[in-house]
Amino acid sequence: DTEVTQTPKHLVMGMTNKKSLKCEQHMGHRAMYWYKQKAKKPPELMFVYSYEKLSINESVPSRFSPECPNSSLLNLHLHALQPEDSALYLCASSQARLAGETQYFGPGTRLLVL
């Protein structure tokens, strides 16, 4: 099973809402990632978890809050977002946090902030 699942597929939220994105993998991978992708652009790394510990935060605004409850799950909590945060949010996982590892991507959550 090489699947990464993400829920919800689509999300519309107002600027005062609180919502969460969920990601799950059952490949035994120990590294998990959150990316943000704007239309016609490559993905931008937001967060990386390695062995359930946050190992990098790419200066992401605090209105985005990641959580890794266990080795299979990754959440992204959203609060007080801005319209410019509208994007495709991709989750990925890899065997380990190493340069040559393949990252397996989920289908993404398409977020619209009104």
Next chain:
Amino acid sequence: AQSVTQLDSQVPVFEEAPVELRCNYSSSVSVYLFWYVQYPNQGLQLLLKYLSGSTLVKGINGFEAEFNKSQTSFHLRKPSVHISDTAEYFCAAGRDSNYQLIWGAGTKLIIKP
């Protein structure tokens, strides 16, 4: 700083014709290279990757790429494209000293019937 350049933002090609998508990287040290594909409204999927060894790498869906160290290139090729190859293709690079991937801007492959 390491960078990845995809020279074409769009490549239109007729169905069943060959295609080459170009990727150049800048790095003075050993590098790992990847091609990912993103079909419309989907996540990214690995097509192939180069870690070491043979410079010709074969991937899924009939794609292959050649690592050329002297030209710092990793161009993606397919001898005959199909309408289902319509997608965005991203080249990416990584190094041992920095596990983060550096992404190219992407090339949109447009298949003309």
